[in-house]
Every structure is written in C-alpha cells, then in structure tokens.
Amino acid sequence: MEAYKLLSEDLRMKLGKQLINKTATLGVIGLGYVGLPLAVEKAKAGYRVYGFDIQQKRVDMVNQGVNYIGDVLENELRDLVRAGMITATTDYSFIRDLDVISICVPTPLDSYQQPDITYVKASAEAVATYLHPGMLVVLESTTYPGTTEEIVLPILENTGLRCGVDFYLAYSPERVDPGNRVYNTKNTPKVVGGVTKACTEVAATLYEQVLEGKVHQVSSPAVAEMEKILENTFRNINIALVNEMAILCNRMGIDIWEVIDAASTKPYGFMPFYPGPGLGGHCIPVDPWYLTWKAREFNYHTRLIEVAGEINNSMPEFVVERIGDILNQFSKPIKGSTVLLLGIAYKKDIDDYRESPIIKIMEKLRQKGAEVVFSDPKIPQFFYKNKEYSGIDLTKENLRTADIVVLTTDHSDYDYNLIGKYAEVLFDTRNAMQDIEHKNHYFRL
Template identity: 45%
Template sequence: MNEALISLQERINSRTAVVGIYGLGYVGLPLALRFCEVGVKVIGFDIDTYKVDRLNAGQSYIERLSPQHIERALAQGLEATTDFARTAEADVLIICVPTPLNSHREPDLGFVIETLTSILPHFRPGQLLSLESTTWPGTTDEVLAPRLIERGFIPGGNCALVFSPEREDPGNPDYGTHDIPKVIGGMTPVCLELGQAIYRHAIRTLVPVTSTRTAEMTKLLENIHRAVNIGLVNEMKIVADKMDIDIHEVIRAAATKPFGFTPYHPGPGLGGHCIPIDPFYLTWKAKEYGINTRFIELAGEINHYMPHWVVQKTADALNEHGKAVKGSRILVLGLAYKKNIDDSRESPAVEIMELLHGKGALVDYADPHVPSFPKKRDYHFDLQSVELNADNIASYDCLVLATDHDSFDYELIQSRARLIIDTRGRLSRQNNVVPA
C-alpha cells in the first residue's frame, strides 16, 4: 500500500476522513445522515439546487426523514453543495445516483458517467471511490476504472475503487441503513480493505466478496429473485381470477407450510427504482455472452402487463354498472409504489392513471404521502391529492385501490364508494368491490 493509501487508511481509522456523497435522494441522504450520526464529516453533492437549499436550511424532502434528522446532521457537520470542486476536500467519494433504463429498455449509465466526469477534474491520489448505484456486472472495472487510469489513478495503487450496492428498503421499520448487511467488492484486495474500513463505521455487518463483478451480480440476483416471484404470483392472480378463486386466501393458506414456500403478494405491477429496472441490466449484459435470459424476460412481460390488466378489469366493472370508461370520474387510491412511503418512482399507479386518461376517463388521485403529483419524465398530471371524505368518495364513478396505505379509512371508503377495483386484496368481498 503506497503512502497516499496508508494516509487514507489512517484517516478512516481515526474517523477524520471526510465522506462525499453524490446524489442526495432516497439512498444517498439516509447514508449521509448515518455517517454523520457516527461522527464522520460528510459533504453531500447534488445538481438539484432545491435539495441542497432545503438541506442547508434544515429541511427535509423525504417523508421518513424529519427536519430534526436534518438539523442533527447539520450540527454534526453535514454540508450540502452543488460545487463539485469540493470533491478535493473529501477522502471517500460515494456515488448514489439513478441508473434508469432508456426508451429501448437498455441500461442508461448517463447519471453515473456525468457524476464521474464532474468528479475527475478534482480527484486526487489517496481517495476512495465507491459506486452504490445498481448496474450490470462489469461496470466498475469496464466503465469507472478506465476513466481513472486515463488520468493516472491506479486502483489499489494510488487510489481505491469499490462497488457496494445500496440495499435501502423505504417504509420498512425493522431495517434502517445501519441494520442491513452491506456487500462490498473491491478492484484489488487493498481496495476491498479500505472499502470495508470506511463502511464499518456506519454499517453493522459487512459482506466482502471477491470482486466488484460479484458485488454487482449480487444486487441483480436479489432484485431478479423478487421480480420473478412477483411475476409468478401475478400470473397466478390472473388464473385464479378466471376461476373465481381468491388468490390472497390461497397465499395465506400456502404460507402455513413451514418449509419450501415463501409468500409473495400480487399487485397492479412493479414499482420503485430497483425491481422493475434491474433485471433488464442483466438481460442486456447477458446478450454480450450470447445468452437469452428467457425466464427473467417472461417475468418482466407479466409484470409490465399488470397495469393494463387492472385497467381492463376497471373497464369491465364500469360496463357492468352501465358506464363507459370515457367520461367516468375515477379516483386512484395511492400514488406511491408501495404502502406507507412517499416514493412514486416507477409506480404502477401512475401508469394506471395514464392508461385510464388515454381512454377518456377523468382521473384524480388520493395519497396522503404524495400531496402533489411529482415531476416525471414520461407522465404529466397537474394534480393535487384529493381529500378522502364521504362526499368526495361518493362523487366518483369508480375508485382504484393501487397502493394500500395504512392511513386510508377503508371502512369509510367501502361504505361510500359506488365501485372499487381492489388490486391489493385489502378490502372484504362485497358487491361494490372487484378484485384485480
């Protein structure tokens, strides 16, 4: 280990190392707060001036992180900035930016590459770079490492490079950032050693693996496992619906088996930034090796179809009530991709709204966690969340329960609604409830 990395290790061990976190969203901000909590100085970088200004004013833009969390972190040394020149002040650089798909459902590393491009003019010997953004196996050593080497920075020589995938689970009260075991792969053994040293301060359990590719594949397997099983149970839901069987009752009964079965629950489609996207990172990369990932792609097709299935069920139910979709007033309950959170990224509820709108419906939504429809690349609704009172509920021709927040008054909803399309199995089977 050369002198620059020895010095880095000493600063990490003494907790005098400064951590720079790039991307202050649902992954980066909780991680920044956790490092602050254990006494590590953090500089948070983001290109969004709104986020930076809110943080520096002690305010939060993520529901589960209160202003008190932000104020405490500021008192512990957190600074937020849009000035990437301050990269030189940090010893550890952690990239937590989105990795979406493009219009052809291919990986889009634009945010990662743009972030790295902004970092490199200020990168110096003795820094550690960690990528947490989910991506295809090989990204760290095929995309990041060459850009460092071009500028004379050699991973394991005068700098360190690791991949350590994020594992945030918003809305899960049992697992915070520090509770979730952290997988880490390094470009070299020295890189891995330094990566473990910094993350050890903030995370209780570390899971070192032999390479960055292994760490990258681990993250994909985790989410593909979920996507495939959700695809299976969504297909089972369609079959059960045709047979007039309650799939939720079936799942509850099957889950009593103490071995060999893990319950997964159907819904209106996949949401969030990981599960709808990550499988396609592997299918894209696998083609380079002449492999067609048919199983993964089939699950993706089923999950992608689910919002369309919900809309068809809605149209059929309205027709049974003598109404067409066109001109009907429809209220979508829940905009977030899962219950009790404010994150609507890739939410199937949004696609359901778009599909209903395309068929001529007058669409509103109600979500206490998302008071205003957020800005999105593909969907544009100028809407505010509707208050769920007795009169409002009764005024709609149909309600579509897309996200079953615990805060919804289901007794009121079921007693006042003319027609409800229940995609979550939350409501009791009554005349005005149609499972979907």
Template identity: 50%
Template sequence: MSIDSTNTIQQEEIKTDQLQELLGKIEQKNYTVGIVGLGYVGLPLMWTFHSNDMPVLGFDIDKEKISCIEEGRPYIKHLGKEMMQKLADSDKAGATVDFSRIPEADALMLCVPTPLDHHREPDMQYVEKTCLTVGENLRKGQLVILESTTYPGTTEELIIPILESKSGLTAGKDFYVAYSPEREDPGNVDFNTSKIPKVVGGHGEEAIELACALYDTSIVETVPVSDTKTAEAVKITENVFRAVNIALVNELKVVFSDMDIDVHEVLDAADTKPFGFMKFVPGPGLGGHCIPIDPFYLTWKAREYEQHTRFIELAGEINTSMPQYVVDQTLKALNAHKKAMNGSKVLVIGLAYKPDVDDMRESPTFKILDLLQKYGAEVSYYDPHIPVIKPTREHDEWTGVESIAWSENIISQFDAVVISTDHSCIDYKELAKWNDCIVDSRNSLKDISPDNDIHIWKA
C-alpha cells in the same frame, strides 16, 4: 537486485504506507465521506455516517435539496424533520452544489440514478456524467465507491476508464475504486441503512480493505466478495429473485381469479408451511427504483455473452402487463354498473409505489393513470403522502396535478375507485361506504364484506 525490482518494492511500500495512513484516518474518524446524489439512497447514507461521528459532505445538482439540508427541512417524508435538523446543526455535516469541492472528501460514494431508456436498455448517462465530474476533481488517495445498481462489469468497464482518463491517475495505485450496492427499503422501520449488511467488491485487495473499513464504522456488517463484478451481480440477483417470484404470484392471481379462487387466501394458507415456501404478494405492477429495472440490466448484459435470459424476460413481461390487467378489471366493474369507461370519473388511490412513503419512482400507478385516460376516463388521484405530483423523468404530463381531498362529498361522485397503493392511514371502511364501485388491486378490503349495493372487484 535489478533496478526494476527495487522500483517495484518501493512502489509497493508507498502504496502500503498510503493505505495504512487512510485506515488510520478512518479509525480516528477523521476521514471525510462524500456522498454524490442526495436522494433516497444518498441522504440516508449521509445520515448513517454522520450518526457514527464521521464527517460528511454531500453533493447534488439540485439546489433545493442543498437548501433543505442547510435549513433542516425534510424533502423525503419518511426520514423526518429531526434527522434533517441535526444535519443542519452539525459542524461535521455539509452539502453543496459545488463539485470543485470533491478533493475535500476522502471517499466519494456515487448514489445516482440508473434508469432504463425507452428501449428498456441501461441508461448510464447519470453515472457517466458523475464520473466525468469526479474524474476532473480526483486527487491521489481518494476512494470512489459506486452504490447505484447496475450490470456486472460496470465498475471495471465504465467507471475506472473514465476516472483514469479525466484525472490522469491510475486506479489501484493512485486512488481506490470499489462497488457496494445500495439495499435501501424506503419506509422500513425495522431495517434502516445501518442495519442492512453491506456487500463490498473492490478493484484490488487494498480497495476492498479500505472500503470495508469505512463501512465498518457505520454498518452492522460488511460482506466482502472477490471483485466488483461479483458485488454487482449480487445486487442484480437479489432483485431478479424478487421480480421472478412477484411475476409468479401475479400470474397466479389472474389464473385463480378466473377460477373464482381468492389468491390471497391461497397464499396465506400456503405460508403456514414452515419450509420450502416464501410468500410474495401480487399487485398492480412493480414499482421502486430496483425491481422493475434491474432484471433488464442483466438481460441486456447477457446478450453480450450470447446468453438469453428467457425466464427473467418472461417475468418482466408478466409484471409490466399488470397495470393493463387492473384497467381491464376497472372496465368490467364499470360495465357491471352499466357505465362505459369513456366519460366516467375514476379515482386512483395511491401514487407512491409502496405503502406509507412518498416515493413514486417507477410507480405502476402512473401507467394505470395513463391507460385510464387513454380509454377516455376523467382521472384523479388521492395520496396523503403526495399532495402534488413533482417532476419525474417519464411522466411530465402529470407534473403539478394535485391530490383530491378525502371527503365523502368528493369521493362519492366518482364512478369507480381503483386502489393501487394500500397506505395504512386510509380508512377503507369509510371508502366502502362512500363509493359503491371499488377495484382493489392490493386486497385492502379483505376485512370488508360487500353488501348488495357495493361491488368490490379484486384486481
């Protein structure tokens, strides 16, 4: 046997021994899970592993989030105070802004934003900066998992080269790399992080085995796929599917409206078919961190292969046009009351991108507010879950603006009310009594029959 062959066998034995040692630590629940980015994805993930008796260490650049975790104060409303207090009281949970503590974690799950830039192309700065920091502190034997939604190829083409360059270590030999896309649905009481199956792709079989073993401690099911780019494509596919179908019903809404047909009645009736139909609901545009963004990641990457995703791009065009449609309907509603948009007082209800949460990421309401203001309206908002607008990446001009109070005296003074988000805690019958010009983009007033003094515009 040659020396080279002997060295190869020895290296494989070392790798196998290292893997078995790490798998043993996971089985014994002596394997520290590091969560980088403690937002709507990272914080529930941290809680999920902690709930299953795994030691957790959270990292974030936001000192306020760290203070909240240490003091048991909730900063994501739907997750509640009880969860935060248990994290604060636990000797197996911690959070820090000190990234030099990265070597303390056995696994590092990267849960950082992947937005679009002003050209609607992937903005990978948060991923890149995080990987540079992780790479500077990486040690042998660690597992790095990207959870952020991204384009196929990110892990192999961007993540691994940065980690190897900054650490001097080799992926698949000295440390492990995997990709497992987040599938969070904020506020969904039926499916929290632990109940949603985890798709896992790895850089090599050992990475897949290790990542699956880790998720198996806390997640209902793991779904291994052949590699990281396949796992990245799974997440993109899930959200493209939703974006395209939402675009379809949004287009139907516009067409049927001109035909004096209620699209919601049509969809409800179509949904009685027990096969071959899946109901999607139209609205004022797409919100949240995934559906408005992910399809554009794929269209951008496809151009590298000289492929043109015409179907996906058309869906994006339709969905991004919906805030303008809502504003156009508001113009018509005001005109029916013999009022101009310019100078009118308009109230927009709902800043969150979906009902019953305080998550305003990519909310179409921001675009509606911008357009109304552009046309000269005096704009206010009401959202019981968001009493004041916090800083965002793209809408700094609204930072610090406060929600109005819910009262007849205030709401009756507006020339028009636009329903952008249908929070369940809002009394829509009361709203219909207090204002006679309502533009309803969510079918919130479906059970309210307008009388001669109330105009309800379905947008």
C-alpha cells in the same frame, strides 16, 4: 518497486486510521433516495460529510436542514447541518479535500430499455479531476456487472494514479427499501467488492464504522454488482409469477388471496409474494433489464427475466380490464364513469411515484374516456409529462359519487372503515380491505 509498495501500504494504513478515528472527510455524489440517507448516517457516525448534487434546489434544502426523503428524519438532518457535519454543494472542486467519495447517482433505462450510465460517467470524471493519492472511491448506484471495472476504473486511472496502489476503488450496492420500518440504511447488511484486496478492505473499514449491519466482503466489484441484480430480479420474477397466477385465478373464479394464504401454511419451500397493480420505483422494474442488456455481450438471452418483465408491465392493463368488467356488472361503461384511485405511490406509506403503475392505469382509463380522480395522503399532487395533477380529499361525498373506487396503494393513513362504508363499488388491488366488516359491492384483484 519495493519503495513504491511501501508507500502504497503507508497510504492504505493512513486512510484506515483516518476512517477508524473519524478524521477522514467523506463525500457523497447524488443526494437522492440513496445518497442523502447515506450522507446522514456517515455524519451521525462522526464524519464530516460533503454532499454533491447538480440540483440547486436539493442543495439549498439540505443546507437549510429541510428533508425531502422519507427515510431521513428532518430533526436529525437539521441538527447535523447546524453542527457543521453535513454541507451540500454543486461545486465539485471540494472533492480535492476528501478522503472518501461515494457515487450514488441515478442509472435509468433509455428509450431502448438499455442502461443509461451517463450520470455514473460524469461523476467518475468529476472525481478523476480531483483524485489524489490515498483516496477511496465507492460506486453505490445499481448497474450491470462490469461497470466499476470497465467504466469507472479506466476514467480514474487515466489520471496516472494506479488503483490498489495510489487510490482505492470498490462497488457496494445500495440496499434501500423506502417505507420499510424495520430495515434502513443503518442496519441493513452491506456487500463490498473492491478491484483489489486492499480496495475491499479499505471500503469494508469505512462501512464498519458507519453501519450496524454486517459488512460482507466479496472477491470483486462484478460479484457485488451481480448480487444486487440477483436480489431485484428474484423479486421481479416471483412477483411476475404471482401476478400471472392472479390473472389465471380470476378467469377460473378462484380467490388468489385465499390460495396464497393456504400455500403460506407450508413451513418450508414456499415464500409468499402478493399480486398488485404493477411494479414501480427505480429498482425492481428497472434493474433486471441491466442484466438482460449485458447478457447479449455473452450471446445469452435472459428469457425468464424478459417474460417476467412483460407480465409485470401488463398488470396496469389487466387492472383497467377488471375495472371495465366490474362497471359492466352495474350497466356502466368506462367512458363517462368517475373512477377514484386511492393511491398514486407505487407502494404503501411512501411519497415516491417513480415508475408508478397507477399513473399508467390513470392514463389508460382517461384514454378510454373515464373521469379519473385520485386521493393520496402522501402525494397531494404530482408532475407527469410536464403536467401537474392535484388530488382530492377522501370524503364521504367523494367516495359516494364515484362510480368505482379503486384501492391502488394500501397506505396506513387511509380510513378503511370510511372507504368500506361509503364506496358503493370498491375494487381492492391490494387486499387491504379484507378484514373490514362493512363493504358494499366489493371486488378483489
């Protein structure tokens, strides 16, 4: 037993040295919004990195140095690929040559609003096939508390290797905020929780070599998994609160934006959140439901989380209702009216339309007989339910001919003066036009 313990310590020290002197070879499974930026940062830090993905198109683009993620600079990716620091592949057998593998795969909800961890399981099984002594495995996909130890750990230990002795397993939640110009993968603090203390220390050593942000160690993967859910649930609930306030203020004839500005003058005890047409993206509208599902195992009903989800999910319907009310003021029905939506992306300055509430608004308007067109400088076309939709140019004529222009995404690229001048009826769901002097008939959420 003592000899086995010494062997385990030798493995840990060897991997630690490899991480510090950058001789370790790293891998990232999943080259999406989380995985590709992480792979790039690891390569920039001096590590040889392999990226794995089941989509051949993504693999080909990476190997050609072609970027498809907003938070990655194409010239950096291209230079790293040319230097041999990043290689993408669909062949998971290369895992056998790695010292570290990070799992950054999607964790969507199924049709019953339950976590679908199919990709996590498949990735863990792929890693288990090639797991070897001295290897570090880190799960980064957002998921419910318990996933690392209840799902990933048994799969890896079925190989006969022991966690914390022969290999190391940790959870470190991704913190990616698409479009954020201040915080990115490199400088955002990182939380790490390992199955054992040794697992935590090895994983922390990795991130300390790669990132500028502080690495915060916690006592277990479950703590790290729960803190990630707390982050996004906090935003979900506070956005739901301000969305509900926006609905009530509209009925009471009170300007919600002026209310928020006034409340923000308080230097303590208040943090401003802003209403909008609904939540989008893979995180905030989805992650809290992981916890809701897991809570049932402990005979607990997460009432506040579920109500917040219902409020946020209802915002596209509220926006459509407001559009109808505004058109009615000009003796126009929704049916037959041309509605120009400015923005398909779920937030400003990104090209991501996953779970975008604007698509739901578009669907609801079309169901009511509206002629819906859109213009988005970041998304000239998109696919939804096996159909392609193409946008139109933001021109004087297109603004003039629309019965109502709805500002749904406040991209910095928009010419707001042009919009204000030529949109006869404008409904601003983001308060982006408040400071534009020339506006015709102007309405805010």
